[in-house]
Amino acid sequence: MPTDPSSGQDAAAWSPLESDGWYAARNATTALRDALVSAGLEKDFPYLRAELNAFGNGLVELGRVSPGTAERLAELLRLALEHSFARDHEEPTSPTTIEEPQGRT
Known part of the structure; x- marks a missing residue:
């Protein structure tokens, strides 16, 4: 914790880039960004950030x-x-596709 005297730093010297929480959020954001790019939704989430x-x-x-x-x-x-659900109970008979909404390029 940044204010913990045993950490060797005071709160003024603490950086968010030195915390596990920051790296967890950044890694999760990166994974979500990659999935959104694969789905063609990268431009639809302009506020996505860690x-x-x-x-x-x-x-x-x-x-x-x-x-x-x-x-x-x-x-x-x-x-x-x-x-x-289908994979857990049986093999799907055909792949599922997503129809692209009208007006998207």
Whole structure:
């Protein structure tokens, strides 16, 4: 903890880049970013970033998204859950595809 006397630093010298919370948030943000890029949603999450709160806990900021983006994300999650359920109980008979919403390039 940054204010712990045994850490060898005082709170003024502490850097968020030296905390496990920061690296956990950064790694999770990177993994989510890569998944969004694979799904073609990288431009739909402009506020995606890693953060650290005042207590040193890492957070992933997703930010605001359009209703269309939220619906597409919900569909991706639904399909992933169906695929996971099918894989746990039996082999799926055909691959699941996602239809691209009209108007997207």
